[in-house]
Amino acid sequence: MCGIVAYIGEEHPEKIIIEGLQRLEYRGYDSAGIMLANSDSYDITKVAGKVESLSNALSEKPAAKMHIGMGHTRWATHGKPTQNNAHPHVSQNGDLVLVHNGIIENYSSLKEELTNRGYSFQSDTDSEVLLNLIEDIQNREGLKLGKAVQVALQQVIGAYGLVVYDRKKPNELVVARLGSPLAIGIAEGAYFVGSDATPFLEHTRKVIYLEDYEMAILRTHKDLQIRNIKTDHKVAAYVEELKWNLENIQKGGYEHFMLKEIYEQPEAIRNTLRGRLLTKEGKIQISALNQHRDKFSNARRILILACGTSWHAGLVGEYLIESFARIPVEVEYASEFRYRDPIIYKDDIVIGVSQSGETADTLAALKIAQEQGAFIFGICNVVGASISRLADAGTFTHAGPEIGVASTKAFTTQITVFTLLALELARIKGQLSDAELRNYLFELENIPQEIEAFLEDIDHIKTIAESYHTADNCLYLGRGYNFPVALEGALKLKEISYIHAEGYPAAEMKHGPIALIDENMPVIVIATRKGHYEKIVSNIEEIKSRKGKIIAIVSEGDEAVKALADHVIEIPLSSECFTPIFSTLPLQFLAYYIAILRGCNVDQPRNLAKSVTVE
Numbered sequence: 001m002c003g004i005v006a007y008i009g010e011e012h013p014e015k016i017i018i019e020g021l022q023r024l025e026y027r028g029y030d031s032a033g034i035m036l037a038n039s040d041s042y043d044i045t046k047v048a049g050k051v052e053s054l055s056n057a058l059s060e061k062p063a064a065k066m067h068i069g070m071g072h073t074r075w076a077t078h079g080k081p082t083q084n085n086a087h088p089h090v091s092q093n094g095d096l097v098l099v100h101n102g103i104i105e106n107y108s109s110l111k112e113e114l115t116n117r118g119y120s121f122q123s124d125t126d127s128e129v130l131l132n133l134i135e136d137i138q139n140r141e142g143l144k145l146g147k148a149v150q151v152a153l154q155q156v157i158g159a160y161g162l163v164v165y166d167r168k169k170p171n172e173l174v175v176a177r178l179g180s181p182l183a184i185g186i187a188e189g190a191y192f193v194g195s196d197a198t199p200f201l202e203h204t205r206k207v208i209y210l211e212d213y214e215m216a217i218l219r220t221h222k223d224l225q226i227r228n229i230k231t232d233h234k235v236a237a238y239v240e241e242l243k244w245n246l247e248n249i250q251k252g253g254y255e256h257f258m259l260k261e262i263y264e265q266p267e268a269i270r271n272t273l274r275g276r277l278l279t280k281e282g283k284i285q286i287s288a289l290n291q292h293r294d295k296f297s298n299a300r301r302i303l304i305l306a307c308g309t310s311w312h313a314g315l316v317g318e319y320l321i322e323s324f325a326r327i328p329v330e331v332e333y334a335s336e337f338r339y340r341d342p343i344i345y346k347d348d349i350v351i352g353v354s355q356s357g358e359t360a361d362t363l364a365a366l367k368i369a370q371e372q373g374a375f376i377f378g379i380c381n382v383v384g385a386s387i388s389r390l391a392d393a394g395t396f397t398h399a400g401p402e403i404g405v406a407s408t409k410a411f412t413t414q415i416t417v418f419t420l421l422a423l424e425l426a427r428i429k430g431q432l433s434d435a436e437l438r439n440y441l442f443e444l445e446n447i448p449q450e451i452e453a454f455l456e457d458i459d460h461i462k463t464i465a466e467s468y469h470t471a472d473n474c475l476y477l478g479r480g481y482n483f484p485v486a487l488e489g490a491l492k493l494k495e496i497s498y499i500h501a502e503g504y505p506a507a508e509m510k511h512g513p514i515a516l517i518d519e520n521m522p523v524i525v526i527a528t529r530k531g532h533y534e535k536i537v538s539n540i541e542e543i544k545s546r547k548g549k550i551i552a553i554v555s556e557g558d559e560a561v562k563a564l565a566d567h568v569i570e571i572p573l574s575s576e577c578f579t580p581i582f583s584t585l586p587l588q589f590l591a592y593y594i595a596i597l598r599g600c601n602v603d604q605p606r607n608l609a610k611s612v613t614v615e
């Protein structure tokens with residue numbers, strides 16, 4: 001998956017595109033390229049490296065007056081990350097230029113047909129095949145660019161977010177999307193294009209998110225025309241007003257986006273509760289749930305589909321919903337669900353959880369469930385994202401942009417949404433009295449300030465990180481609500497410090513993992529007062545008797561575990577159902593500081609991208 005930026009207007013596009021690409025590097029950063037054009041010619045620069053090297057390469061070129069351009073920061077899917085495979089690509093006759101995000105699944109057969117018709121290829125990419133297909137259609141059928149793109153895309157199987165330029169018509173850009181997001185920013189006499197809205201935030205707050213199978217021709221001083229690629233019907237443009245400001249995007253003084261986003265969690269949770277947690281009235285207000293109240297209260301089961309950290313949040317959701325609302329819940333990896341021919345009932349409620357709202361596996365799994373009649377409820381962090389638009393209903397986490405590849409505030413805000421859903425469903429189903437609900441609402445309302453208090457004193461976690469940053473392996477243990485947090489803590493450590501880590505239900509130790517315990521194995525145990533406390537203390541004793549190094553996450557004031565563990569990190573005492581929001585915080589910091597000590601790139605870890613929009 002990659003980042004795309006394009007511009008057509010009166011300003012010189014270079015700075016707009018380069019700065020825009022830098023904001024999109026979390027989507028992929030193994031190679032980058034830019035095309036700048038005016039009415040007479042175009043110029044392309046590409047590098048096998050990050051946007052910074054692209055900018056350096058540009059500075060060596062003579063300046064020229066340009067008014068249109070496109071740029072791309074790549075995450076390789078077909079063809080190695082080389083300069084040759086970097087985008088933009090140029091068609092064989094040199095007329096057409098394209099940047100593309102996605103996968104053309106039938107590119108091999110298309111490439112064979114085009115080769116038989118005399119086309120040769122400069123790269124190993126599927127994107128170049130698509131571009132030459134457009135050229136071939138244009139030549140054979142004498143079509144203008146827009147129509148040729150439309151005809152070509154009707155022959156394509158796969159996913160695309162793309163921008164195409166034709167030097168024969170140097171005052172327009174054609175954009176299209178299927179499966180890979182594309183946002184169009186609208187300004188006076190100019191259009192911006194981005195894989196999301198961050199590249200043009202400071203230029204315009206008016207944005208249109210293309211839907212699947214939609215394309216548009218951008219010409220300055222002309223109204224935007226959106227068409228459906230399959231039906232050729234005109235589509236009314238829905239212009240949204242962006243709420244995010246540029247400051248949200250920048251690091252705000254923190255060394256890394258991840259650290260900024262860890263500290264943003266109190267505000268992110270407040271924003272997620274805002275308008276939904278009506279403590280004075282003793283109510284929860286989730287409009288999407290109210291609109292489909294009967295569907296939820298009569299649901300035979302709830303399926304939760306997600307990937308990665310969002311899947312861990314789904315597991316917490318399972319504990320919350322089953323415990324409070326007594327509705328059966330099953331949580332599945334979307335990537336497994338989509339291929340195992342699952343049994344889906346028409347009265348199933350399927351909750352898709354995704355920070356980006358663009359994860360290919362989650363999107364595909366939800367489509368399968370929807371096609372079989374299930375009701376799709378989305379929990380996303382990005383307004384206008386594909387999953388949020390696919391869903392029959394849904395609610396947003398309001399974590400703000402999460403740029404660090406390692407998900408932090410998205411996780412705690414997803415849990416917050418699940419907590420609201422579980423409590424409201426429990427009320428609807430008569431499982432919770434108004435008085436009990438009110439008590440939970442007051443506690444929930446205070447969580448952000450409890451987190452703020454915790455965040456004021458985390459230096460001891462840095463000290464613990466110093467003791468264990470050279471470890472080769474790590475175990476994370478938790479029970480009940482904190483079993484998913486153990487999985488999440490292990491994922492955080494793996495993905496940013498590259499230390500092998502595994503999360504387990506603590507009781508599972510005796511079924512094998514305890515064989516791993518020795519003096520070289522740090523074991524992080526979540527041992528909060530509420531929730532199987534006595535059992536987890538005995539697990540700690542088992543580990544200690546085998547010389548394991550114990551880092552215990554405990555409730556404030558716990559002296560018993562303090563006497564057993566090598567290190568303790570205290571978190572606020574809370575009801576058992578709220579412990580995941582607190583117990584995840586020290587694990588985020590531990591992973592962060594260990595990764596820093598290991599010299600890892602915390603915001604852009606190796607081999608990873610922020611949003612996996614391809615399989």
Ligand code: AGP
Pocket residue numbers: 307308309310353354355356357358359362405406407408495609610611612
């Ligand atoms: C979590 O830190 C990772 N970035 C990854 O597991 C992520 O949670 C997963 O790819 C799902 O992404 P989504 O929430 O955007 O769907």
